[in-house]
Amino acid sequence: MNQRADVHHPEPDGSVTPRLCEACEARHRGICGALTDGELLALSRVSGKRSLEPGENIISDADLVASYGNMLSGVAKLSKTLSDGRQQIVELQFAPDFLGRPFHKESHLTVDAATVVRLCTFPKSTFDKMVSGNPDLKQRLLDQSLRQLDEARDWMVTLGRKTAREKLASFLAYLARHVNPENREKPGGVVVELPLTRSDMADFLGLTIETVSRQLTALRKSNLINLIDSRHVEIRSMPRLLQEAGD
Amino acid sequence: MNQRADVHHPEPDGSVTPRLCEACEARHRGICGALTDGELLALSRVSGKRSLEPGENIISDADLVASYGNMLSGVAKLSKTLSDGRQQIVELQFAPDFLGRPFHKESHLTVDAATVVRLCTFPKSTFDKMVSGNPDLKQRLLDQSLRQLDEARDWMVTLGRKTAREKLASFLAYLARHVNPENREKPGGVVVELPLTRSDMADFLGLTIETVSRQLTALRKSNLINLIDSRHVEIRSMPRLLQEAGD
DNA sequence: CGGCCGGTTGAATCTCTTCAACGTCCGTGG
DNA sequence: CCACGGACGTTGAAGAGATTCAACCGGCCG
Missing domain, CATH: 1.10.10.10 (Winged helix-like DNA-binding domain superfamily/Winged helix DNA-binding domain)
Known part of the structure; x- marks a missing residue:
């Protein structure tokens, strides 16, 4: 295997971790923990880091979303807005949460940075293909969805009662x-x-x-x-x- | 293959569908649509129908849940209750929704029948094993979770704003x-x-x-x-x- | 018949909102 | 350098919307 030192380096157990992912929390607790070495490498090749200032928009409602992201640090707001401008934040996202709505072309949410946010982004298409072929990854997505569903329902009690x-x-x-x-x-x-x-x-x-x-x-x-x-x-x-x- | 006519019968295309599942909506639009013939048969062998009257409890908060269910007809309420008795219904379930929280021992929700409800129930353990081995099934669960998450967040706007x-x-x-x-x-x-x-x-x-x-x-x-x-x-x-x- | 459950309506009350004023911090520009 | 304006936060007074308390109605069952 022809390795470039700037892209990955050998681990003690012989596996390789891309440089980009070495110190990343999502590599372990997050979605990426379910990726094989090969997948991680492939994803790291097409991924990039992004930094956002407080208030900056990450995804707009009804945007065509071409990429997903992992939260590396900071806090993001997921919100919905009524036609007359009334707004409701439906969840806060922390590291190492996965950002994006799998299998949907457009988001029905607005995502904004609440604090300074650092993101690792990667193309939707690449990731969607990996999900299809990797049941562990699908499992992680399912886990996060179910966790978020629990959160959402708990918060509904707060809002309603x-x-x-x-x-x-x-x-x-x-x-x-x-x-x-x-x-x-x-x-x-x-x-x-x-x-x-x-x-x-x-x-x-x-x-x-x-x-x-x-x-x-x-x-x-x-x-x-x-x-x-x-x-x-x-x-x-x-x-x-x-x-x-x-x- | 040794078929018992009371359990299943041959389909035109040569596949077999258990008697129990023939007329079932969940067989197509619901979770069961992702099951192979063999899985469907195995599941139908350990599943049973249940009918509930309005107001009757299906699952209590913090119950140890040993089984899942598919809604066949009727409407069920998913609700949460505060310590002093205030209650919030967090979602309504219709046929052919899947009922239950995969991978969790206990439910954090109460489920009650709103109308007369007919259910098809099956043991958690059997189903959980099938999910591990069947990515299509996992996909359906993920789809339902994401759909419910969208519903929940939409409703949060209603409750909050x-x-x-x-x-x-x-x-x-x-x-x-x-x-x-x-x-x-x-x-x-x-x-x-x-x-x-x-x-x-x-x-x-x-x-x-x-x-x-x-x-x-x-x-x-x-x-x-x-x-x-x-x-x-x-x-x-x-x-x-x-x-x-x-x- | 009497009592209970589910639903509607009215009057009083209260919680949260609206409107308004004011204070602080901070960056900009005269 | 300091004056100005804007963003963010706090506080007060008045007002609106939902709740609480209570009465009442119709249907159903013992």
Whole structure:
């Protein structure tokens, strides 16, 4: 085999990993973990890294999507917009989530960067072919879809049945859980960085920015949280916050 | 091959279809369409039909689920409940939807019959094995998951951003579409049967029963619908209803 | 007949929104 | 250098939309 050192290098076990993928989280926890060495190499040959600033658009609603991506870092917003402009964020994506809707020509979602986002992108056609031929990869896609379906349904309860205060508590719990799943069980406090503006939080929670702001100060006055600055919140006790979240 | 006439019979093309599956919608549009003759036969040997009355429970939250099912007819509610009893219906299932959460020991949902429901059930273990070995089947599961994910996210917009009136209009449109996908494009009117009580509608829309009732009469007074009886609604014009639904 | 369930309607209440003012931070340009 | 404008966030007061509480109706079953 004729290897170019700048594209891949041998692993201790004899397998090869493309340079591009070496330090990539998606290589292990993400979708790419299901790829064979050959597939990974083939994909890395046609993939590229992309960096986006907060607010920058990644995919527009009804766009013809020609490529998929893996989140390498940062937070992206998946949202839907009504004809009169009302917006609802339906999910946040973190590394190493897979970005894109397999088997559909166009997206029915808008994807925007909430923070600085780094992406690894690759052509839809190449990837779709790999999915057809690799059941493990299909399994990973199925796993992610089912996980996202669970998330979506949990959030539907938040949107449909919770009060503004509970929504804010739920959001903070959601964040704490997504930056580190262990946070859910922690007996004490946690500091979380808010990847969203008040306006984004409102769109995620089905509220207005004013209500978001008010409920945050209400939670602070109840000693449940501490507002370090507008982008950092200290959750003083995870169990009490979860209590407050209602479920 | 030693065939028992009560279990299967030969098809014109030489394949065999188990008696049980002959008239089954799921055999074609549903999950079972991806099964080989052999798999279908094996599955039919361990499957059984079940009929449930309205309100009857199919799967409880946190139940250890030992079996899956295909909807043969009727409507089932998938719902989640908060600790204090508030409830949110997260999706309705129609024939020939697949019922159950693959690869998870316990369900995080409650499933109840809304109308009379007929099910074809089969053991989780048998089916899970088939999924591992049959990429087409896995594909169908992935397709259904992605479709449900789209549904869920659309509904999140309804729950988070629409007014009560828009929610009711959205619900009627949702029903019309699920009874018959062509209804979405129809220029004229449609009569739909409501598979849910006012209380269920409220739990699906994140409202109270009183608001549901009031908004229905409001839509009637606006000449958008006609309330034939408490279980039948005539949508007088699909386009106008969709307009009213906001998106 | 009486009671219960599902549904509708009215009046009072409350939660969240709307509208408006104000404060801070930050980059731009006079 | 500092004044200006814009983005983001907080807070107050008034208002609207949905909920709560309550009464009532019709159908059904014991």
